[in-house]
Amino acid sequence: MATDPARTLALLWRVEPPAGARGPRRGLDLYDVVARATALADAGGPDGLAALSVRALARELGVAPMTLYTYVPGREELADLVVDAAYAAMARRDTAGLGWRERLTAVAEENRTLYRAHPWAARVDPGRPVLGPGETAKYEHELAAFDELAETASLDDVDRDAALTFLLDVTRAATLVEQQSDDTGDAQAWWAARAPVLEQVLDPGRYPRAVRVGAAAGAAQQSARDPDRAWRFGLERVLDGLAALIR
Amino acid sequence: MATDPARTLALLWRVEPPAGARGPRRGLDLYDVVARATALADAGGPDGLAALSVRALARELGVAPMTLYTYVPGREELADLVVDAAYAAMARRDTAGLGWRERLTAVAEENRTLYRAHPWAARVDPGRPVLGPGETAKYEHELAAFDELAETASLDDVDRDAALTFLLDVTRAATLVEQQSDDTGDAQAWWAARAPVLEQVLDPGRYPRAVRVGAAAGAAQQSARDPDRAWRFGLERVLDGLAALIR
DNA sequence: TCTGTACGGCGTACGTTGTACAGCGTACGG
DNA sequence: CCGTACGCTGTACAACGTACGCCGTACAGA
Secondary structure, eight states: OOOOHHHHHHHHTTOOOOOOOOSSOOSSOHHHHHHHHHHHHHHTGGGHHHHOOHHHHHHHHTSOGGGGGGTSSOHHHHHHHHHHHHHHTOOOOOOTTSOHHHHHHHHHHHHHHHHHHOGGGGGSOTTSOOOSHHHHHHHHHHHHTTHHHHHHTTOOHHHHHHHHHHHHHHHHHHHHHHHHHHHHSOHHHHHHHHHHHHHHHOOTTTSHHHHHHHHHHHHHHHOTTOTTHHHHHHHHHHHHHHHTTOO | OOOOHHHHHHHHTTOOOOOOOOSSOOSSOHHHHHHHHHHHHHHTGGGHHHHOOHHHHHHHHTSOGGGGGGTOSOHHHHHHHHHHHHHHTOOOOOOTTSOHHHHHHHHHHHHHHHHHHOGGGGGSOTTSOOOSHHHHHHHHHHHHTTHHHHHHTTOOHHHHHHHHHHHHHHHHHHHHHHHHHHHHSOHHHHHHHHHHHHHHHOOTTTSHHHHHHHHHHHHHHHOTTOTTHHHHHHHHHHHHHHHTTOO
8 A cells, every 4th residue: 555656657657677686587577467457357348447356367377466566566556557558559540631620530539449449448537647658648649639729729738638638528428328238238138127117117297308318318329220329429519619619 | 146127226216015014123214324325425535435335334324234235235236326315315406497508507517516515426337327216307307408409409309318418428527537636635745746757757859748738737727726627618618519509 | 812924133154355474485796 | 605685475364245044023814
């Protein structure tokens, strides 16, 4: 406990300690550890990162659980490394020359690609920045998409950050909703199990909009026809909202 | 494990079983249990609900841990009850007669009030609906705020739901960022602990935007002058984005 | 009034988690 | 050649959720 933040940062940025390597050589590579941890998290679905355990990772790597503590201060820092590695590995399109709408759309879609590759990434706490090289490179790249817009709309730096956060928040939220349906498996069965009680209790006179809209939204979500309509809706709204800044 | 969803729903809606009350009378009231659980979660800060344990709640209530399992199927269902109770307890402004911008703003602010009263509420998994009376009443009330806009902008039911989700997502995301600074306590100290490594590693030549914008956003966030600028930015963008639907 | 039984309460126990600590062996600096 | 720093790990502890089975209560039916 009481882990030194500087130690975690040094780990993220792979800043080696003075290296008076005295004892036996290390048997594992930190990159391998993180890669295996990522694979384990991926196998665990949307909650894979939360479910990632030190013991399971150690088993996977063929070492004793406590061995991992010579590579990483603790479970939380391990998770940070996994997250930052995923950010670092993101493909970043070169959208130079395109209009700002296309650039922002590309940023949003890069994030959706990330969430498809690593479903747990949509569940990482957005309030706790990792400040690693991956997150920094991601941030830098994504801010660049705002360059043109920020000038014509005269967004200052604080608003640039807010606008990016805005775009990413909507993207993550849309992903979370989609994951629910994947995750639920058979949506039909999910509703069927709840229908008897809901019918008894959801009075359409008392909750007219909730019943009507909820049914429509539920049906749309489980129809294969239009799986990401809510996502496109959100993205268009975001772009329109930002466009309104340009007069 | 393998808890019956119907049982959970019945619990949420307080649908009593046939009531052939045979054994001794119950010593606790489910409302009390939920109220105490809420208090415990509130005391635990933003992660209070995740940190709420059956054992701690039992201690608080003066019963053995296993006793709680006669009231509630398990920890997860307890959390659902706490969440739904919080939704049920929200104050809902009557905004009849106001314009849609005011109505949507009121909805957003009601949610921010919720998050201030119960910081853990912002961490509730948005992908897993609770379907209790509190959530339903909240949903009904919030959909009503879209009535006027949905007609003039001709939003169908699916888009109504998407628009509400959109508004709430941005609200929650803004809250999460704010909680970080509260939670961090002394932001000055937080950065000070990380500055030495970051200075060594954050090359402004390599990450020009990230360094500049990150510094600006960080400074703005910790300045008391403008604590929720990002929030107002997001809200305005949401409203503008929806306004663009009206031609 | 007596008795069978359904049910509330809970003591014990198991499997899981993160990780503190102390010991062991290795390989390099002096 | 030896001291020492360091990689590795076995054991242990404190939490967690909860399955199981016992105990005692209080009502239903006789």
